[in-house]
Amino acid sequence: MRTFRPWLLALAASLLLAACGFQLRGAQTLPFKSIYVAVADSSEFGARLKRAVRSSNSTTLAASPAEAEAVFSVTQDTMEKFVLAVNNSGQAREYELRYRFAYTLTDAQGRTLATPTTLTQQRVVTVNPAVAQEVLSKQQEEELLRQDMQRDLVQQVMRRLATTKPLPPAVDSSK
DSSP states (O other): OTTHHHHHHHHHHHHHHHHTTOOOOOOOOOSOSEEEEEOOTTOHHHHHHHHHHHHSTTOEEOSSGGGOSEEEEEEEEEEEEEEEEEOTTSOEEEEEEEEEEEEEEEETTSOEEEEEEEEEEEEEEEOOTTOHHHHHHHHHHHHHHHHHHHHHHHHHHHHHHHTOOOOOOOOOTTO
């Protein structure tokens, strides 16, 4: 009986997970055959987003907006740093890192597929300015947090793109 108990518990847990609709998150399926991502070549965020689009099995990256079914345009990609708290010497003890990303999504005819969207990620970094070694380690921590915020934002963008509904083809009224 004891040897069946772990198997029985594992079976019960898997049945419960299946019954609640749980499934692992895989690559997003985008509703477009092709998409053009208009970002600067030097943009790390753009490179991450293009990689995520490539991993989607249903969508290819277009080389130009004319070849694409959808055009993704970045309107803002900024990282900001704000002081939240200072010690009695006036040195910063706590910072807030804020990553803002805004985009528009249009079809090949320039029609809006999704309203202009701004996404924001925030992280808080605490610092002890009295410890000199901590300054360098906090710079490295800020870089890791920035990369983490970028990954989170790319996932948010991909989920939003996956739920976008393409517009029907435009009717040619000249005929």
